[in-house]
Structures are given as structure tokens and as C-alpha cells.
Amino acid sequence: MQGALLKPKKLGLAMSHTQEALVQSAQAHLYQNYRQPPLVFVRGDGAELWDASGKRYLDLFAGIAVSTLGHAHPRLVRAIAEQAGKLIHLSNYFYNEPNILLAEKLCALARMDRAFFCNSGTEAIEACLKLARRHFFAAGEVKRHRVIAFENSFHGRTLGALAATGQAKYREGFGPMGGVSHVPYGDMARVREAMGDDVAAILVEPIQGEGGVLPAPPGFLKELRALTTQTGSLLILDEVQTGVGRSGRFLACEHEDIRPDVVALAKALGGGVPIGAMLCTKAFEGALPAGTHGSTFGGNPLASAAALAVLDALTEDKLMERAAVLGQHLTQGLRAIAERHPKQVEQVRGRGLLQAMVLREGYEARQVLGPLKDVGVLLTAAGDRALRFSPPLVISEALLDEGMGKIEQVIGALA
């Protein structure tokens, strides 16, 4: 199979191969660190996708909560094409216009003061952790570097973000890692026990995404805010999955009416173009002075123009309000399915357009993804038993209903 798709005479021409040939080549050449089914996607439009055989699918996962504007959104396509024709990359040796406009808009939407840009969620978390440590270093409190994070959390896959991630399946085999105390999510007494004068920050997801779409118990974030304010440690919110409108508000922590010191964003921010951000309040603007942190690609003109188009669409097309309204529709629909199939479904939880249908013990969410794909619905599993819904915010009610109808068929047919 080696190189079979790359016949020299075809190079440079628009290539179009059969799904089978592409899958064979993928299996021969791609690193096998994913569990990809034998499908190759070639095109999308809104919340619909097509594979190389021409089969249509409903996209109810949006590339893991990324494709907020769906696929081939005219505004995003135009912004990327126009920016590509002007300036794609520059490095951070110089300012670029889309990046400045993006920083201004993002700070306004998130009610934060400063933005640092990178290329992924894990990098945004690294920036948050480095800012926290560097802040106390600059203050002469060099022993203050421990982080409190939560069991069942997910913060990314670099060694720093992985050290904060509270799930063995991601960490196993990559140790040693340190500097982080993990306590049960939602357990304020255990947080207080773990607190000490060496704690630089508490890092928390407002809804544990990968962990199974688990919202923080009401009041928990407020208590974390109060404790960190009292002890002088930083409250870092990981809104990589929940942020940029998906919950119905720009940041999910707004539902709890708190303002973090530092927040990490990524996934939805670029609508599919890789970009991450660390935002902080004015108090921490000096923690990472020139030369202490950076990124070659971070905030480049192309990614910034894409993110700016996403934020413009979000505000002008009222997509956050839409996420809240459609989220209620989704909750009602999923709850109705749960009531009709109590043997298979345990509960429905989440917020806005980030929700989960949790299957009963004995079922695995991942085992349902195949049958769903066969009937043309794309979803992801989060945790062992949660089917995660994170559709594009632009999805129509009709497509959402079509998806739920097909899901009910599959759930109902589970033994």
C-alpha cells in the first residue's frame, strides 16, 4: 500500500479517491493512537456532513464542541479566504490587526482585561499554570506553586496539563508528574483540607466535559471563588469546552455569577481553525513579562480573523441566546427519550448545547456510537456511560429533532 494514493501523475491535481482506498492508506500510514472507524469525511454544510461514499450524517458533536458555526459557514469562509489573501502568518515579533481586534472583543465578551493567544486548549492551560507560578515567583513567594485540581477532570495532554488532569486513563505510563493535588469535584470540605500556603491556584472546569458532562454543583464555583480570594491563590477556570457561548452564556461560570482570575479558552474559539487563549484580569498582567512565555503561531492573522468572525457571528446572530433556547429543546427531547426507555437511560444532564444522555450501568457509551453512525448520527462518548451532545450552535430545531428520532431508534434497540 505504500504511497499507493500518490501516483506521480496525480500530484498537483485535484485528487478524489474511493473511501476504501483512503482507509487502507490511513491504516498503513497514520499513527494508530485513535480509534477511527473506516469512514473518511469530505464535506460539510451547517450541521450536516458527507463521507467519501456520499453518505449523509447529522453532526451532533461539532468536532468536539469546536465547529460552533457548523461547516462551511459563509461568514467564516469569507473571513478566512480574505485574510489568507492578505497575511497568513507573521509571528509575534510584530502586531497584526485581526489579533488586536480579537483581543479587544474577547476581553469585552469574557469581562477580562488581557489576552494571550496560543493554538490549543492544552496550551491555554499551560499558559494559565505558568502565569500562576510566575506570579508568585515575581512576588518572592517561590514555594507557592502547588495547584488544586479535581478528580475526573480533563485539562489536556502536555505534561503540565496532564499533571492537572484527574483521570488515570490519560496519565498512565507518562509519569512522574507532580505539583497537583486532586480532590473530589464539588467537595468543598476536601478542597479546604487540601488548601495550604503553598497553593498557587485552583483549576476547575465549570462543567466537567470529558469526564461525562458533569455540571459543578450549584454554589461550588462561588465557594471556590471565595476561598481563593481569601487565601490569595488564583482561581483558574478551564472553559476550553464550555466557553464561547455553548452553555448559553459566553463563559459557563457566568451562570454562577463569578469572575475568575484567569480563564482558558480554545475549542470553539476559531470555529475549527486552531486557536487557544489565556485571559486574565489586570492584577495578573505583569506575571509573564516579555520573554517568559510565547508561541510562534499563537494569535496569527489567519486564526485571529477566523476567531473574530466566530465572535461577530456569535453576537450579531444571537447564537448564545440560541444555545440557551435550543438547549432547553434538547433537554426536553432527551428527557422524553429517557422516560420512554428507562431500562437503558439513567439521566440527562448538562447546560445549553453541551449535554449528555447517561446510560445505565452495564452499557458503554462507546458501544452505541457505531450503531448511531450507521443510522447517520455523529456523537461522542464522554466518560464511560455518557453520550455527549455538542452540536453546532447554528443547528436547526428540525435537524436536532431528526437526530433525536434516530437516537431513540438506536437506544430502543439496545438489549
Ligand SMILES: *Cc1c(COP(=O)(O)O)cnc(C)c1O
Ligand atoms: C479539549 C479540552 C482541553 C484540551 O484542548 P486541546 O485543544 O485538545 O489541547 C483542555 N481542557 C478541556 C476542558 C477540554 O475539553
